[in-house]
Amino acid sequence: MRYLILSDIHANLDALQAVLHEADRLTYDRVLVLGDLVGYGAQPNEVIDEIRALDPLAIIRGNHDKVAAGIEGADGFNPIAQQAAEWTYKTLTPENRLYLSTRPLGPIFVDGDTEICHGSPGDEDAYITSELAALRALKQSERPVCFYGHTHVPVAFRLTDTGFEVVAGRSNGERQVTIERGMQYLINPGSVGQPRDGDPRAAFALFERDPRVVTLYRTPYPVERAQERIVEAGLPETLARRLALGR
Ligand code: ZN
Numbered sequence: 001m002r003y004l005i006l007s008d009i010h011a012n013l014d015a016l017q018a019v020l021h022e023a024d025r026l027t028y029d030r031v032l033v034l035g036d037l038v039g040y041g042a043q044p045n046e047v048i049d050e051i052r053a054l055d056p057l058a059i060i061r062g063n064h065d066k067v068a069a070g071i072e073g074a075d076g077f078n079p080i081a082q083q084a085a086e087w088t089y090k091t092l093t094p095e096n097r098l099y100l101s102t103r104p105l106g107p108i109f110v111d112g113d114t115e116i117c118h119g120s121p122g123d124e125d126a127y128i129t130s131e132l133a134a135l136r137a138l139k140q141s142e143r144p145v146c147f148y149g150h151t152h153v154p155v156a157f158r159l160t161d162t163g164f165e166v167v168a169g170r171s172n173g174e175r176q177v178t179i180e181r182g183m184q185y186l187i188n189p190g191s192v193g194q195p196r197d198g199d200p201r202a203a204f205a206l207f208e209r210d211p212r213v214v215t216l217y218r219t220p221y222p223v224e225r226a227q228e229r230i231v232e233a234g235l236p237e238t239l240a241r242r243l244a245l246g247r
Pocket of ligand 1: 008010064152
């Protein structure tokens with residue numbers, strides 16, 4: 001069994017299609033989605049349709065999904081994110097708005113090894129941006145491998161009997177993490193549709209279950225096309241600009 005792990009797609013269909021094309025080449029069996037299907041990007045309906053067609057084994061909501069679906073206010077968002085959330089709410093078809101609003105709260109236990117959440121296992125809206133926060137999340141997670149999103153930065157942490165360490169990320173390119181018995185892992189696959197680690201390429205991960213190996217991937221996609229769609233939709237131009245910077 002091989003899981004394809006997608007997070008923070010943010011209505012960027014061009015990035016999602018590039019990732020799915022590459023994932024097809026690499027091969028996978030089932031899909032896990034860590035939330036934030038929409039928000040920021042210009043193709044929320046197309047992205048939701050594509051995800052529904054994949055029939056994910058597990059999918060949870062993200063903070064942008066909650067606001068775009070109208071089940072939570074945009075008070076915690078900055079003005080640009082608020083504007084994008086309002087645009088998304090108006091643009092979503094009733095069917096897709098219903099789909100978004102009924103995605104469950106994480107964490108979800110996918111199998112005996114795997115758990116998924118949006119922010120952290122203890123709080124779907126929390127950002128794991130420090131090693132202290134990562135350590136706390138590792139202690140809250142109930143499976144050997146916990147996948148999370150929300151920060152848009154690919155990274156993997158490991159907790160062993162003797163300590164805590166960063167085992168992958170903070171650099172470009174492919175990174176493999178071998179899941180060893182008796183250790184606990186906290187892994188962010190990065191963002192498909194709005195990377196924030198300075199690398200504009202779309203990010204995703206594959207989890208090979210036997211032997212247990214997680215691989216973090218990056219793949220290029222037509223950024224200019226996604227930028228044009230954002231501008232044409234009348235969304236804030238800064239959302240287009242940041243895609244080229246990976247910030
Ligand atoms: Zn996000």
